[in-house]
Amino acid sequence: MFKTLLLPIRAALGVLFTASLLVGCEADSDTSDPVSGVGPTHTTFSMVDSMKVDPAFRDSYPDAYQKLRGKTYQVAAQDKMVAYFYEENNGITLYFKDTSLVDNRSWVSIHFKNRTLQNLPATLSLKDATAVGVQNGQTFADESGAMSPGFVKVLDGTVSLQINEATKTISGQIANLKLGLDYYVPTYAFPNREGTVLRNSGSSRNLNLVFDNLKKRD
Numbered sequence: 225m226f227k228t229l230l231l232p233i234r235a236a237l238g239v240l241f242t243a244s245l246l247v248g249c250e251a252d253s254d255t256s257d258p259v260s261g262v263g264p265t266h267t268t269f270s271m272v273d274s275m276k277v278d279p280a281f282r283d284s285y286p287d288a289y290q291k292l293r294g295k296t297y298q299v300a301a302q303d304k305m306v307a308y309f310y311e312e313n314n315g316i317t318l319y320f321k322d323t324s325l326v327d328n329r330s331w332v333s334i335h336f337k338n339r340t341l342q343n344l345p346a347t348l349s350l351k352d353a354t355a356v357g358v359q360n361g362q363t364f365a366d367e368s369g370a371m372s373p374g375f376v377k378v379l380d381g382t383v384s385l386q387i388n389e390a391t392k393t394i395s396g397q398i399a400n401l402k403l404g405l406d407y408y409v410p411t412y413a414f415p416n417r418e419g420t421v422l423r424n425s426g427s428s429r430n431l432n433l434v435f436d437n438l439k440k441r442d
Contacts, residue, residue: 262393262439263436265435265436265439266435267301267303268301268302268303269299269305269433270298270301272430273297275292275295275405275422275427276425277421281425292411299325299330304323305323306319306323306331307319307438308439308441309439309440310442312335314338316339317334318336318435318438319332320332320333320433327363327364327367328362329362329363330363330429331361332359332431334350334357334383335357335358335359335375337356341387341392344387345383346384349382350380350398350401351378351379357375358375358376359375362409370416378402379402379428381398381400381431382400383397383398391437392440393438397432397434401431401432401433404427404428405423405429406423408427
């Protein structure tokens with residue numbers, strides 16, 4: 225997925241999300257109340273993957289041209305996410321993982337560089353690579369997985385944030401986040417031989433998220 229290749233990960237090794245995203249078991253939705261007066265975390269999530277196969281690949285990849293071009297894959301869910309924020313590398317990272325499906329689960333993280341909770345931006349273009357970094361990944365029904373090897377090129381999108389100083393929580397939305405894509409989730413099988421075709425043809429993943437009372441995870 226993205227301009228650089230995603231890294232395939234076999235189930236025997238687990239899906240590596242990043243060394244810092246990892247502690248304990250994950251619930252479908254974090255409703256814990258570590259700070260008195262903090263309401264539960266709520267999320268609304270939608271994702272649309274749009275497959276494109278350029279006519280230039282019609283002869284060299286006929287199967288991909290016939291079976292994948294024009295395909296879409298959609299997920300929409302409410303309060304079916306692992307969602308929290310944490311501090312790392314002199315910045316703040318928001319992390320979201322869809323848990324509405326058993327096998328195919330996507331995740332995205334948004335890292336605000338050189339920021340603290342107190343000075344997070346009210347609004348920001350996610351294309352601004354000097355200020356924000358985006359990572360993304362996916363698990364598949366065949367028990368393999370993929371993730372970006374670092375921050376990826378963002379094609380479009382904005383983030384809006386509201387900070388509650390009293391409860392140390394974050395609310396807001398991620399709107400029209402668009403990333404390059406090199407797999408079609410329903411038919412993914414390792415290895416993914418059509419990845420270069422999909423990515424170079426302009427296939428994309430489009431995400432929208434609304435979240436309330438995002439809590440810090442140590």
